[in-house]
Structures are given as C-alpha cells and as structure tokens.
Amino acid sequence: MNAPAAQPEGLSSPLGLAEGVRGGSRRALAKAITLVESTRPDDLPLALARLEELRPDTGGSLRIGLSGAPGAGKSTLVEALGQHVVACGHRLAVLAIDPSSAVSGGSVLGDKTRMSDLSRLEAAFIRPSPSAGAHGGVSARTPEAIEVCEAAGFDVVIVETVGVGQAEAEVAGMTDVFVLLELPFAGDGLQAIKRGSTELADVIVYAKADLDPVAATAACARMNDALSLLRPVSAAARPRAVTVSAHSGQGVAELWTELERCRDARAAAGAAAVRRQRQGIARMWRFIEAELRSDFVSDNAVRERLAEMEEAVARGEMTPARAANELLVLAGRRSG
Amino acid sequence: MTGAPRRDAAHDPGDPPLRTSADLADWYGAARSAGGEGAAAARITPDGLAVKVLYTAKDAEDLEHPDTLPGFEPFLRGPHATMYAGRPWTIRQYAGFSTAEESNAFYREALAGGAHGVSVAFDLATHRGYDSDDPRVAGDVGAAGVAVDSVEDMKLLFAGIPLGKVSVSMTMNGAVLPVLAGYIVAAEEQGVSQAELSGTIQNDILKEFMVRNTYIYPPDPSMRIVSDIIAYTAQHMPRFNSVSISGYHLHEAGAPPALELALTLADGKEYVKAALARGMGVDEFAGRLSFFFGIGMDFYVEVAKLRAARLLWWRIMKEMGAQKPASLMLRTHCQTSGWSLTAQDPYNNIVRTAIEALAAVFGGTQSLHTNAFDEALALPGDFAARIARNTQLIIQEETHITGVVDPWAGSYMMERLTQDMAGRAWEIIAQAESLGGMTRAAESGWAKLQIERCATEQQARLDAGSDVVVGVNKYPAPEGEAVEIRTIDNSAVLATQKARLREVRAGRDEGAVRAALSALTDSARTQGDNLLALTIAAVRLRATVGECSQALEQVWGRYRGTAAGVVGVYGVLREGDEAWRQALAAVDEFARREGRRPRVLVAKLGQDGHDRGARVVASGLADLGFDVDIGPLFQTPGEVARQAIENDVHAVGVSTLAGGHRTLLPALVEELRRRGAADIAVFAGGVVPAPDVPALHEAGIVAVLGPGTTITDCALTLLAGIRASRA
Incomplete structure (x- = not known):
C-alpha cells in the first residue's frame, strides 16, 4: 500500500477529533462514533474526554426513535421521510441499528441499500451500527452516538431498530418521540396494544399503504379507535395512527408535521425536559450495568470457567442460580 | 415396448421382467458387504432429489408418461418428430464487445467458421438504458459487451449480415424497447421488412429482479413492456421469438436444476397471463415464447431437467387453454455453465464444456452456446471462441449422436429422474403461485432468497471440499503458463461512442425527436399506444437508447431492489x-x-x-x-x-x-x-x-x-x- 495521504483533520491525534466533528468533517464524525462504540478498555477514557469536549454542542436535536417488525418498511420510510426533512432545511443523521448474530457476533448491515437517495444528500449522514450483543437490539452506546451527531450540527437524529425483544423500550428510552411501524395485516388495534409496545408510541405508522390502501386505511382507523381508549404517554401528546406510502410519498409530509407537533406540545407542557432528565439517569445506570458486565466477563478467573459453567447449566447439571453465584465468587464479588 | 401394463411382480411371479423386492434386498446386502453402509445410499441433490446407485424396472413402474413419441404431446421426448436426425441444433455463440465495428467483424468471422446465427451481448450501460456519454457509466461502456447508443451503432453492428436470412438473438431486458426498435430500423434500412426477421429478444424482465439486476423500471411497468412486445411481434414479426424465458441466469446465480426449472416456467406462466390480460388469445402468441436454460455438471440431472421442462410446459399451457401444438411445446436454447468454469487450470474448462454440451444435446435443446475456456478470466479470445464452436461441430459431425432421437428414453434412471424432477419443480411452481405469481414473488425478494440460500450452501460445500472441482479444491494445478486473453481499451471505446453520439444528435430533426419522445412519455402515463411501435418511430428519427429510456423513466422512475441477505x-x-x-x-x-x-x-x-x-x-x-x-x-x-x-x-x-x-x-x-x-x-x-x-x-x-x-x-x-x- 502506498503512503497514507495527509489527514487534514488531524484525526490521528484524539485531540483533533472533537474539532473535526464540530467543523463538519464526515470522517471525524464517523471516527468519533467508532470511538464511543469501542469496547477496548483504553478507549473508554478517550471517549469520555471527547464527549466532555463536545458536550456544549449537544442536546439540540429532535431525537426520533423508529422501530417495527422485520419487513415493516422501516428503511424505506426513513428514505422518504429523511428526504422530506432535508428538503425542509434540516440536517439529518440516521443511526440504523442492525442485530448482530448471537452465534458468530457478526452482522449484515444493509440499510443503505434502501436509503441510497438519502445517502447521497449533503445534509444527511447515515451510520449503520451492529447491536453487538447489547440488550434489546440497540447498541449500548447509541445515546452517545446521538450526542456526537448533534455536536456535528445535525438537528434531527433518527434511531432506527428492528422491533424485537426490548428494542422498542430501549429506543423510546433514548429519544424524544417514538414512531412504531405496523403492517396493515397484523391484526386489529387492540391486539397490537396488548403487545405493549404501542403504549410507548407517539405515532403509529401503517407504511406500505400503497400495497393495499384499503387494508391500511382500515387498520389505521381501528388503531385510532383503540388508541382513544388508551392513556397517553404524556398528557401533552395523545398518540395517533397514520398511513404512509413511502413509494408514492403519500403521508410523508403529514408524518413530519405530526412529529413536530408532538415535540412542540411536549415542550410547551414542560414534558420534553423532564423526559430527557429521566433518560439521563437511566443512561447512567445503563452504562454502569454494561461496564460491570464487561468487567465481569473479562475477569481472568471467570473467563476460564464461563464456558464450562454455561455448559453445566445447559445440561441441567447445575442450577442457574448456583452457577451465577460461583462465578460471582470467582470474580471476587461474593465471599465463598 | 409393450405399452405400459402396470405389473406387481410380487403378485405375478411367473411374468418377467420386473425385479422383486426380494431380489433387491439381496442386491442391497451384496452392495453393503462390498462397499460398506454408504455404498448403496442414494445421493441427495441440492434440490432434494434422490439419485440412486441402482435403478431397476420397479423405478419405472409408476411413470405418468412411460411411452410417448417425440413431436407429439406431451413433447417430453422433444418438440420435433425427428429431432437432430432431421436437422441438428443451431450453433449460436453469444458474443459482443467494445464497438459495433469490432463485434461485427467477430460475427462475420464466426458465421464463416460454421456458426448458424448471431447472438449479441450488449454492454451494461446499454442494458441499463444509459447513453455512453452519461457520467454514471464511464467505466462500463464497451467493457462486457458492445456499446449501442443509436440506430447508427446497430447498422454498423449488422453491416454485411443479411438480417432476412441470419437469425439474431439479442440479450436485452432493461432497455429492451430502444434496442429491439434499433434492430428493426437497422433491418428496415437494409431493405428487410419486419415480417422477414427471425431471431429472439430475451425480454425476460422477471429474472432480472431475482438475479441479474439489469432492470430499469419497477416490476409492474416492466411487465407492461413485455406484453407490449409480445403483442407487437405477434402482429408484425411472425418469425421472431418475443421472449426468451431464461433459467440460465438463475443457474449462474446458484439455483440448482429443479429450482431453476420451476422459477423459469413460473416466469413463463406469468408472461402468458400478462398477455391474456390484455385480451390476446393464447394461441396468437404462445408459439413465439422460447426458453433458455443453463446446463451444469450434474449430467443425468441436467438431461432430466430438459425432458421435464417440456412435460411441465405442456401441462401449464394445457391449463391456459392452448390448442396449437406450437403453443404447447417448449423450445429452448441452452448455454453451458459459465459458473462451472475455473480460472485455475483453465484448459480443464474445455472438458467441462464438452460434457455440459453433451447433456444439453441429450436433453434435446434447439440451440446451444458453448462457453470459451477463458471466460473465467476475461471476455473470450479468438482461439478460445473457436475451440468452443468446434466442440459443438465435433458432436454434430463426428459422433453420430445426432442420429438417435432422445436416446435416454426408457432408461429406468432417466425416466424416474425426469418424473421426480417434474414433481419437485411442480411443488415450487405451486409455491410461487401461492405468493400471487412470479411478479410478486420476484418483487418481494422470496425468489432471490431461495437462490441465494442455495448459492451460499454451494460455496460452503466447495470451501469444505465436499463438492469437488478439479484443479481448484482438489488436485491443484501447478503454476501454469498464462493464457492469452482479450483486453478491451475502455477509454478508446468511450471516445468513439461519444463522437458518434455527437454526430447523431447534430444530424437529426430535434423537434421531431422531442415530439416522438413525449409521445412515449404520454403512453407510459396513460397506458396508451403500444410502446414498441412508439419507440420504433422515435428511433427512426435517431432518438438514442438513453433518451428513449429517460422518456419512460420520467413517469415510472428507476427501480431499486432491496432483498435482505441470508445469514447462518x-x-x-x-x-x-x-x-x-x-x-x-x-x-x-x-x-x-x-x-x-x-x-x-x-x-x-x-x-x-x-x-x-x-x-x-x-x-x-x-x-x-x-x-x-x-x-x-x-x-x-x-x-x-x-x-x-x-x-x-x-x-x-x-x-x-x-x-x-x-x-x-x-x-x-x-x-x-x-x-x-x-x-x-x-x-x-x-x-x-x-x-x-x-x-x-x-x-x-x-x-x-x-x-x-x-x-x-x-x-x-x-x-x-x-x-x-x-x-
């Protein structure tokens, strides 16, 4: 390989990184996200320092969570909504989280194949990230990645995840407004509500409305009926269901208006600030839990016995509680 | 043959020749003691078909069509009565590179060297409906086929080739309208009428959504183009095949034989339904639908695939109400597998190609392309192209293989395999139907995922060495001498094409061209006049491939496929x-x-x-x-x-x-x-x-x-x- 070209932003020194992010360098922004997501122990102090430097410029975006079942049309919706948001004069960052394989730890990150028009726009930045084994299908450091995007001048940030496991609650817990995608054929509104995730949603979208407009409209109407029975997440914003066709563009502008309305209603009632305050505390605990777990599994005594203990639990030779206790003793967290 | 009395040997001990279960049990015992437990076990193909070690008369007991004749329904044994004994298959070698002049010289040399028809490979810029001067395609012009921007290129491409006599096959799907129109107008200016033209346009857009991705528009408008072409050619070009329904590219992408067969026939059924939906009678057009299969190295299975293909198409067309024999019989082109060729030890490819060619011939193909041995390395060179053509000439003229029609008929193995192949493919066709037909099955990504799963499994078997490829994962070749290959100077082609485009645009009546193009746009918007008729009018006025495509893109947009990948x-x-x-x-x-x-x-x-x-x-x-x-x-x-x-x-x-x-x-x-x-x-x-x-x-x-x-x-x-x- 030939000699590396000069790196104008001085990215090789961590000190230049925050400057690069603020100065609008895509390369610096991308590197900063990699740094805050890094699992290398000696990267952590560097990441914390960068986040500290960027802090004055964070917090200013509308943070949108977007989740739904596989095949519900999330990326296609983001492609359409994103282009509209940019056309309205905003700068948009998309953090797309894809599940990592539980077997190999690897992942296939294909979201940009569905967002190729959006990904060409100057005012857009799209970063797919693997969930990397974090709970709930969201990367453990997504909240930090959001802040880095904000410091880079993006005033709308969309976090997109597959709605499996705890993902919806996780995403709703790190964003200002939460959008849930439903397939029009997935049962009636009440059934959807019983699944629990609906009560987190500020907007429920029936995407792919072009495939079967009648079914989508009917499902949307049933959902709105059901939602009227439900207690809203905050008194300031009652959730609503809408239909969108990403292909024809029908409903895209209305969805954006609805999201802005949610934000404004919450801000007027003082609920937006409260939500972010609560999220701050939750994030602190999340961080603690993740770090404790990571310390625990990298403990040498634990590493030596972990596979064997898992095996013993799997075969029923040892109760899960007993195995956990023995490992905690090994790590010096309990006295034997 | 004695017809097909269904005998049960166990209840009719005096009547030979069927083997009894007891005899077979003895054979299994002998096989096991000779070769161990696995020696008598059937091989399960990637399609899930069992290919046994031994076939006996019992395997042929419950055949649905045990004793049929070629040239008669259900055409299992061949579409024509005398097959190659009457006239051998057409040797049709697919080729095209760089400029129209260079490809033209290659075709003329091939025709002089024994080829029977011309088969044109276009470059990817043309496939995707871009003119050569579009900045998006700078690296693609002339690289993998010939660059064609306007009818002036088409005229050079066919210069000195009498289009009323030589049949022309064109592999074009995305930009099918301006390319077919260009050929028609080039012939017209040679003095050859539409009715005299014989050949084939691929025009098979559904498989593009599954594997090859040289589509331009979304599936529904793309299907309208296909049916407009079927309608136009049925009326004006009676000797021209309007669609070449292609399994070849599915094969190349990793579909094993039954999956390739099933998806191809299901595509064919979808085109028939589209043409019927616009009010045509099935017998008006069905005789001009042709097929195109890939032939890989699983010899017996490939022969069975072609036999099963004819049986199933007959069955499908009966269901669609076809009456004329021409509508009921499947006629096909075949190509030996490009995927089976190796870059290592490339001369081995000559042998592979010869064996695959033999399978295609035993299967009863109507025309054949044999690959050049250097195709895993580059576009075919002149020497490699000659060997490939000679492979077919040797089979036709030295071996007497052509003297017997469907020689595998009556083989316990081949008849059983043909029926099992048909049964497996029929199940897959039913699955595609249950998804709403192939347009929906292709659009949803279902079909692509079926193929991709097989391709990934195949890669794993190769990497693990359980599928053998000589010279690659077994018996590795010593460092060999370099094979001489053809290289294309892409920048020179680009310059030539740009210059010619400027000339064409300068010399035409701009107002008339714009009017013809907006007529195209209007028809796309309103489901109006036949798109091929309108495109011919525009191309006559020197509208370019890119301009005609753009006229439709304005209404339909450019499609982009988005299937998820397989993991695990x-x-x-x-x-x-x-x-x-x-x-x-x-x-x-x-x-x-x-x-x-x-x-x-x-x-x-x-x-x-x-x-x-x-x-x-x-x-x-x-x-x-x-x-x-x-x-x-x-x-x-x-x-x-x-x-x-x-x-x-x-x-x-x-x-x-x-x-x-x-x-x-x-x-x-x-x-x-x-x-x-x-x-x-x-x-x-x-x-x-x-x-x-x-x-x-x-x-x-x-x-x-x-x-x-x-x-x-x-x-x-x-x-x-x-x-x-x-x-």
Missing part, C-alpha cells in the same frame, strides 16, 4: 472444520485488539448487477464474525467512498465481474485518499485478468481475491491487509 447458512456447513476454527479465532482476536469487529463494505461499482459473489461473500464473512456492510448496486466510486467513510469500515471489498475494474477501482482509491481515508484498505474480487493485477496493486488495491478463493482465505487476507494498510 454458510457457517453451519463449515462448523468443526479446522480452517473455519482458525479463521474464527483470528476474527475474535482482531475484535479484542480493535475494540470492535472487523468491518468491511462489500460494494458493487458501475452498472454490473451480478451480485451472487458479493452476497455470498458477505454472508460467509458475517458468519465468521465480521460486520459486513452491503452497499447498494450501481454505485459510483465517490458514493462508495462516502459510504466507507461514514460507516467507518476497515476495508472495502469490490466485486467486479464485468471488466469495469481498470477504471473504477483506481478511482475508488483516489476518492478515499481525497477524503483523507487512505487507511481504508481496498480489495477486489471476481473476474480480474492476471495482466491487470500489477496495475491494480500500483493504484493502491491491497489484494485481488480471484475465483476459487475460499471464504476463510478471503477473511484471513482481509485481516492481514487491514493490518498492513494501517502500519
């Missing part, structure tokens, strides 16, 4: 394999040191839509623990560089199969450098001729991973290259 398929088949364990450990070690998993962007540059290799590699690497970004198709170097930087990947792997590497790969390295990301390592995979490799290294490409590289070797090369690039 490859890893399962390699579990426990030593090379696999070592690669897993290397990936884990990398992740520990880096604080994240190795991350690689698998990208396609330019208009090359062949994504089998890219997707299989992506799937295998993810199973090894890589984070793999899959880039959209048809990207420019700048777009790939931007994605690599935003996703902050360690490496970009570019899969290149269509000759665009010489311009596009150095451009990508340059784009990364310009954006301060020279530490992102760039790798190339696919078909890169050996003489091009030093120049690519020079331009900053870290390594070229040629055909035959296992996923595990690929992973280790990536890891080493990433480390070296950052040192």
